[in-house]
Amino acid sequence: xxxxxxxxxxxxxxxxxxxxxxxxxxxxxxxxxxxxxxxxxxxxxxxxxxxxxxxxxxxxxxxxxxxxxxxxxxxxxxxxxxxxxxxxxxxxxxxxxxxxxxxxxxxxxxxxxxxx
Amino acid sequence: xxxxxxxxxxxxxxxxxxxxxxxxxxxxxxxxxxxxxxxxxxxxxxxxxxxxxxxxxxxxxxxxxxxxxxxxxxxxxxxxxxxxxxxxxxxxxxxxxxxxxxxxxxxxxxxxx
Numbered sequence: 414x415x416x417x418x419x420x421x422x423x424x425x426x427x428x429x430x431x432x433x434x435x436x437x438x439x440x441x442x443x444x445x446x447x448x449x450x451x452x453x454x455x456x457x458x459x460x461x462x463x464x465x466x467x468x469x470x471x472x473x474x475x476x477x478x479x480x481x482x483x484x485x486x487x488x489x490x491x492x493x494x495x496x497x498x499x500x501x502x503x504x505x506x507x508x509x510x511x512x513x514x515x516x517x518x519x520x521x522x523x524x525x526x527x528x529x
Numbered sequence: 530x531x532x533x534x535x536x537x538x539x540x541x542x543x544x545x546x547x548x549x550x551x552x553x554x555x556x557x558x559x560x561x562x563x564x565x566x567x568x569x570x571x572x573x574x575x576x577x578x579x580x581x582x583x584x585x586x587x588x589x590x591x592x593x594x595x596x597x598x599x600x601x602x603x604x605x606x607x608x609x610x611x612x613x614x615x616x617x618x619x620x621x622x623x624x625x626x627x628x629x630x631x632x633x634x635x636x637x638x639x640x641x642x
Binding site: 446448450455456457458459460463465504508510515516517518519520521522 | 562564566570571572573574577585587617619621629630631632633635636638
């Protein structure tokens with residue numbers, strides 16, 4: 414069974430600094446998707462960034478980028494120039510790519526605090 | 530852009546009562562998913578529907594049932610509610626041929642007293 418592990422329950426970063434959230438996963442599949450979702454206090458689940466496993470190039474979305482190491486099954490999220498609005502719970506997530514309707518498996522989350 | 534709509538946003542029920550949660554997916558999305566997020570937990574998959582047919586089932590109690598209707602909206606029916614059913618229930622939708630992501634609704638917060 415696929416699993417997603419986030420080893421950092423909480424992290425803090427100074428405003429305007431850079432922070433990296435770690436995530437590892439376990440799967441025997443070769444075709445899958447990886448995501449980072451943000452859940453602010455409103456509890457809305459917001460997609461931050463997506464990575465297709467077949468792509469070697471790391472995904473980037475503005476201040477958010479990932480370091481995808483397929484062989485190591487590692488998928489970390491880097492947030493540059495941290496802002497107060499980045500404070501949230503961040504979930505790393507996995508989805509198998511072969512079925513049109515496959516579920517998302519989430520990690521336990523990392524709560525990110527931004528220090529002014 | 531249109532998003533996933535869930536109703537109601539908040540629901541308070543007593544033990545042993547019944548609740549119905551509704552989900553309206555993004556237009557032209559053909560797959561709906563239901564997730565349950567308990568306090569301090571990650572979202573857990575309950576059930577999914579593709580083209581109005583149940584396609585996958587997770588850790589959904591037998592007291593819960595769901596369906597997807599001809600207009601693609603979905604309803605999650607929960608009976609004999611227990612205190613442990615108090616959670617945030619998300620609906621998400623996706624479209625086959627997309628880029629793998631699921632778009633989440635704002636959630637329905639269910640409180641069972």
